Amino acid sequence: MPPMSELIVTIPPAPGGGYKIHIESGSLSALWLRIEDQFPKHRKFVVTDANLVAAGHLEALIGTIEVPTYIIDPPGEVSKHINTAVSIIEAMESAFFGRDSVIIALGGGTVGDIAGFAAAIFKRGIRVLHIPTTTVAQADSSVGGKTGVDSSVSKNAFGAFWHPSAVFIDPATLTTLDDDQYRSGLAESVKHALIADSEYFDYIEANVAGLLNRDLGVLEKMAYSNCRIKAAVVAEDPTEQNKRRILNYGHTLGHAVESASNYKLLHGEAVAIGIIAAGLIEQDLGLGGPERLDRTKKVLNALSMPLEIPKSIKKKDLLEIIKYDKKAVNQWPRFVLLEGIGSVLCRDGQWAHEVSRDVIEKTIDRLYP
Amino acid sequence: MPPMSELIVTIPPAPGGGYKIHIESGSLSALWLRIEDQFPKHRKFVVTDANLVAAGHLEALIGTIEVPTYIIDPPGEVSKHINTAVSIIEAMESAFFGRDSVIIALGGGTVGDIAGFAAAIFKRGIRVLHIPTTTVAQADSSVGGKTGVDSSVSKNAFGAFWHPSAVFIDPATLTTLDDDQYRSGLAESVKHALIADSEYFDYIEANVAGLLNRDLGVLEKMAYSNCRIKAAVVAEDPTEQNKRRILNYGHTLGHAVESASNYKLLHGEAVAIGIIAAGLIEQDLGLGGPERLDRTKKVLNALSMPLEIPKSIKKKDLLEIIKYDKKAVNQWPRFVLLEGIGSVLCRDGQWAHEVSRDVIEKTIDRLYP
Numbered sequence: 001m002p003p004m005s006e007l008i009v010t011i012p013p014a015p016g017g018g019y020k021i022h023i024e025s026g027s028l029s030a031l032w033l034r035i036e037d038q039f040p041k042h043r044k045f046v047v048t049d050a051n052l053v054a055a056g057h058l059e060a061l062i063g064t065i066e067v068p069t070y071i072i073d074p075p076g077e078v079s080k081h082i083n084t085a086v087s088i089i090e091a092m093e094s095a096f097f098g099r100d101s102v103i104i105a106l107g108g109g110t111v112g113d114i115a116g117f118a119a120a121i122f123k124r125g126i127r128v129l130h131i132p133t134t135t136v137a138q139a140d141s142s143v144g145g146k147t148g149v150d151s152s153v154s155k156n157a158f159g160a161f162w163h164p165s166a167v168f169i170d171p172a173t174l175t176t177l178d179d180d181q182y183r184s185g186l187a188e189s190v191k192h193a194l195i196a197d198s199e200y201f202d203y204i205e206a207n208v209a210g211l212l213n214r215d216l217g218v219l220e221k222m223a224y225s226n227c228r229i230k231a232a233v234v235a236e237d238p239t240e241q242n243k244r245r246i247l248n249y250g251h252t253l254g255h256a257v258e259s260a261s262n263y264k265l266l267h268g269e270a271v272a273i274g275i276i277a278a279g280l281i282e283q284d285l286g287l288g289g290p291e292r293l294d295r296t297k298k299v300l301n302a303l304s305m306p307l308e309i310p311k312s313i314k315k316k317d318l319l320e321i322i323k324y325d326k327k328a329v330n331q332w333p334r335f336v337l338l339e340g341i342g343s344v345l346c347r348d349g350q351w352a353h354e355v356s357r358d359v360i361e362k363t364i365d366r367l368y369p
Numbered sequence: 370m371p372p373m374s375e376l377i378v379t380i381p382p383a384p385g386g387g388y389k390i391h392i393e394s395g396s397l398s399a400l401w402l403r404i405e406d407q408f409p410k411h412r413k414f415v416v417t418d419a420n421l422v423a424a425g426h427l428e429a430l431i432g433t434i435e436v437p438t439y440i441i442d443p444p445g446e447v448s449k450h451i452n453t454a455v456s457i458i459e460a461m462e463s464a465f466f467g468r469d470s471v472i473i474a475l476g477g478g479t480v481g482d483i484a485g486f487a488a489a490i491f492k493r494g495i496r497v498l499h500i501p502t503t504t505v506a507q508a509d510s511s512v513g514g515k516t517g518v519d520s521s522v523s524k525n526a527f528g529a530f531w532h533p534s535a536v537f538i539d540p541a542t543l544t545t546l547d548d549d550q551y552r553s554g555l556a557e558s559v560k561h562a563l564i565a566d567s568e569y570f571d572y573i574e575a576n577v578a579g580l581l582n583r584d585l586g587v588l589e590k591m592a593y594s595n596c597r598i599k600a601a602v603v604a605e606d607p608t609e610q611n612k613r614r615i616l617n618y619g620h621t622l623g624h625a626v627e628s629a630s631n632y633k634l635l636h637g638e639a640v641a642i643g644i645i646a647a648g649l650i651e652q653d654l655g656l657g658g659p660e661r662l663d664r665t666k667k668v669l670n671a672l673s674m675p676l677e678i679p680k681s682i683k684k685k686d687l688l689e690i691i692k693y694d695k696k697a698v699n700q701w702p703r704f705v706l707l708e709g710i711g712s713v714l715c716r717d718g719q720w721a722h723e724v725s726r727d728v729i730e731k732t733i734d735r736l737y738p
Contacts, residue, residue, distance in 0.1 A: 090522050093523055093526055098696075124515070124516075154462050159490060324467075
């Protein structure tokens with residue numbers, strides 16, 4: 001087994017100082033002792049979902065120890081609703097959990113978002129630990145403190161910035177994901193490389209086979225690179241006043257496509273389409289030639305990502321949805337754009353930019369098959 | 370008209386720097402221009418309740434301007450539920466409110482708690498302004514950033530620390546409160562004097578008549594003293610790690626009595642009983658003789674506060690409820706205790722103390738008529 005990799009994230013979480021990200025293949029079954037050791041005085045409450053139970057990960061984590069646990073069922077986006085967060089908190093109250101509690105979120109992005117939000121608002125905030133088990137969660141959502149759930153009107157309507165007290169990543173958990181789930185999360189890795197690190201982009205290009213084979217060495221390297229990039233951006237701008245928006249690269253149209261598909265497209269698949277959209281906008285605005293977009297397309301295609309908007313999704317629905325974008329100003333979103341691989345356009349101190357409705361409509365038109 | 374009093378609260382609110390508390394009798398009808406002047410770029414959404422509409426305060430604030438408004442109905446604790454916060458946010462979403470919004474909370478403590486919580490969790494946090502219109506809210510809840518709503522299991526189960534961007538206090542709004550509402554809020558003023566300022570306690574003793582007559586000069590002095598004391602404590606310990614707990618003086622049993630009465634007792638009435646309870650505990654632990662408690666009783670009695678637990682409330686219910694106290698450790702709360710008027714007991718750096726179940730039971734017994 002390789003030595004445990006540790007990254008220190010220098011964001012003041014709530015409550016208490018910075019936090020550590022531990023990365024080690026095969027570590028899941030030894031994590032409970034580590035958690036007991038680090039948080040001896042906190043009552044533990046596990047939030048996970050039915051998929052994690054089926055994959056044996058809950059058992060790997062807690063073994064035969066009796067731990068109060070909330071199992072989100074059905075798993076996935078459909079349960080990422082304010083009602084689920086309310087149910088978790090009412091379950092904790094009924095079991096007399098107080099402020100001296102820690103929620104342990106075992107699962108993918110949805111579990112982390114829901115459990116993190118519950119921790120943020122339970123009795124004005126308790127600790128949360130993330131044990132991300134999907135490609136998306138290990139690459140992205142477990143680091144950075146964004147939490148949120150949907151309302152009956154829109155996605156992520158409720159949320160809080162709430163940093164974990166620790167993150168534990170076991171890349172070996174990725175080997176139990178089905179192919180779609182596994183691959184879709186790789187889009188966030190490509191995004192990180194595009195916005196921050198051209199050498200990491202080269203590495204991904206050169207290791208597509210290892211990625212698809214889920215080679216543990218490649219997965220650890222990826223987890224480390226993703227967390228390093230994300231943590232650096234987040235530490236610079238924890239509450240997304242400006243630069244943190246670069247993490248939203250590919251997400252403005254990506255979120256809209258995901259939503260318009262009624263979540264039949266996975267988050268990573270939608271982001272892949274959003275990344276291509278951003279590339280087309282960049283070309284249109286003279287920010288880069290076709291070679292760069294071709295490289296991006298080639299990598300995403302090799303990872304079996306979709307590069308086009310499914311015909312079943314209507315253009316007018318996409319245009320309607322982006323009005324609700326959290327970063328919208330006067331009901332129109334701003335866009336993060338590259339000036340090169342590993343480098344985001346910053347103009348007048350701004351990292352997200354106005355793009356006219358004409359350009360966006362043209363871009364959407366070009367994304368249909 | 371006296372000049373506007375301003376206090377600066379040096380707590381970093383989210384988002385942006387410290388905030389100001391404006392205190393001026395008769396200022397309500399001129400506030401909207403002031404708000405437009407201070408927050409020209411933010412879309413405004415008003416949250417208020419049916420009582421405020423009936424009292425004419427909503428009209429005084431917005432005049433004939435068309436402002437999207439959510440009117441909490443029925444007013445009061447019964448609506449302080451997660452469902453109300455959800456409804457407010459879904460109303461804002463449906464009207465395309467985004468992050469560039471500010472919620473203006475016009476009303477008492479309940480309105481402020483609900484609206485502040487909605488602001489804290491809407492799209493990971495937007496600005497909120499408080500315009501408190503009750504004695505409790507002007508003395509206490511509008512300053513300090515505590516927000517929260519109830520679950521179906523317990524009170525304030527959901528919450529966040531979320532500081533306002535400004536607070537506007539018009540003491541003249543207190544003249545429209547009914548007698549019960551008006552007087553009940555005075556308990557928080559007595560609490561502030563007891564924990565922090567013996568001269569302010571002297572002032573209250575000497576001005577009971579002016580208080581009961583709602584003399585605007587006395588009300589302004591009170592609002593200023595309350596905000597000054599509360600802001601200083603909160604600035605020292607914004608997230609209630611330790612010293613801020615002194616603001617909870619009288620509240621541990623007070624909350625339990627309020628809850629056990631099914632909110633038939635007003636918050637301030639319950640707190641008055643809780644203050645007497647704390648005084649009895651202090652005597653029991655040798656922290657003060659009967660003279661001090663007698664002074665407190667005399668002031669609370671002159672303000673027509675109840676000094677005893679109604680017989681309809683069962684002791685075993687109180688003992689059960691305090692297990693759920695947010696500050697409970699191992700299902701038993703800690704108590705804030707005085708060592709003198711204006712001075713809270715601090716032992717080994719701790720501002721809240723273990724008190725045995727025996728002492729608490731004896732105290733409760735002595736509080737029945």
